Amino acid sequence: MFRNQAQPLVTAPAETAVLSLLLAEGPLSRVELARRTGLSSTAITKAARPLIDDGYLHELAPERTAPGAGRPVNPLAITPDREFFVGVKISDDRLFGVVCDLRARVRATAGRPLADHQPESVGALLAELVDELLDSAPAFRDRTRHLGIAVSGDVDRGGGRVRFSGRLGWRDVPLAEMVTASTGLAVTVENDVKALTIAEHWFGEGVGTGYFALVTIGAGIGSALVVNGQLVTGAHGVAGEMGHISVDPAGPRCRCGSVGCVEAIASSGAILEAVRRGTGLGGLAFEEAVEMARDGDPVAREAFARAGRAIGVGIATLVNLIGPERVVVSGEGAGTYDLFGQHIKDAYAAHTFGAAGTCPLSLRPLPWEEWARGAAAVAVQALFP
Ligand SMILES: [Zn+2]
Known part of the structure; x- marks a missing residue:
């Protein structure tokens, strides 16, 4: 089996904790690092030393935490250009x-x-x-x-x-x-x-959350979960795949082999297929289906509505399972959110259980970069x- 040649920078748990907190949250004092990690100040100082020596961390100028407070502290910060x-x-x-x-x-x-x-x-x-x-x-x-x-x-x-x-x-x-x-x-x-x-959990909308989900809509329907601050990979490397939750046992066949998956109903290809079938316009392009829906064509509107309901039920299922603090909806399908956003929200609200449903959905169009x-x-x- 292939293995990376480069060694990890940190190996000890204390170094790992210090580096990951500073990466995700920016400069913190040793006292704050000790409080957040549950380690002693001595352990923090010891863990930070080799990272400072290697140029990964540096000390910021001293700052007083409050007027008249005791000794000024030097917060530790990542040196972004080190690598x-x-x-x-x-x-x-x-x-x-x-x-x-x-x-x-x-x-x-x-x-x-x-x-x-x-x-x-x-x-x-x-x-x-x-x-x-x-x-x-x-x-x-x-x-x-x-x-x-x-x-x-x-x-x-x-x-x-x-x-x-x-x-x-x-x-x-x-x-x-x-x-x-x-x-x-x-x-x-x-x-x-x-x-x-x-990236979103470390540096974006999910910073500081222990339970977080990201859903992408578009040519495929994807999702991934963060539980207890860690990305869920599952025993087989495949977990949190909302796209292949079956939401309609009588629905269309999915390319994964199953039936009625969210992706089989709500991917841009599936929406286009539904509009082509319903209108008899076999050569229709996706952009044309979008235009038809925006112009009020009932077949096209229903194809987007059905997609929105499938996505909403899929997200509700994830939310009921892990209770995230936040769900980010992204992907190139965000561009047609005007056509199915309300259906997503309605189905989501109708299928979430109890307090889990207070989790907000945020739409975040993210460019390919x-x-x-x-x-x-x-x-x-x-x-x-
Ligand atoms: Zn599938």
Whole structure:
């Protein structure tokens, strides 16, 4: 099995706790770090020392916590430029790449159109893209060891393999091994929705939440869950997949083989299929179906309404299971939220149980670069054991 060559930066639990808190929340004093981690101040000082020596942390200028308060404290902060991380999202027709710093701020972007989905040609383009990104500043070339790649489908993160990606037509592709050989970087491959969720949980809407869910709508319906502050991977690397919850046993067949999955009703392809079938207009494009719905065509409107209900029931199911503090709805389907947003909200409200239903849904349209940033956030995680 493929293993990353780069060693984790931190190994001891105290160092891991200090680095992860500072990454997610910004500068904190040693006293605050001790309070938050339950460790002693001595243990915090000991854990921070090697990270300061290596240039990952620095001390900010002393500040008094309150007028007349005792000794001033020097908060500890991440040094964002100490190391850079490349993230690449492989979409259906394009590679989106970013260089991020330690705080997952995007410092450079680049892209490549995909001519086909052959793993070898995608891998070659990916290596080219990484080269371009690293050449955009000398510091990137000098201080980048890790690359994260986000792919749709069933991904074996530990083994660096894409087990199955319906969108790319891939089965058992050893992507990490291929790209490590061509770039020399330590590569982590993750499911794209999980990668986006990691970024949103660490650096976006989900910061500070212990229970959090992200749902993406569009060509596919994806979701990922954070429970107790950790991304849920499940025993098999597949967990929290709302898209394949069956919400209608009499519904259409899904490409996964099951019947009535949320994705089989609510993906943009499924909506288009329903409009084509209902209107007899076999050559209709998705944008035309959207226009018809906006113009009030009853068949098109009902296809979006049904999709919205399926998504709402799916999200309610997730919320009833894990009780998140917040659910973020994103993905390219956010662009048609005017057509099914109310149906999502109504079905969600009707199917959530008790207090779990107080969890707000926030719509957050995220550009493709954010998905690449998610891949870079996965690469940042490689610093941890
Ligand atoms: Zn399915």
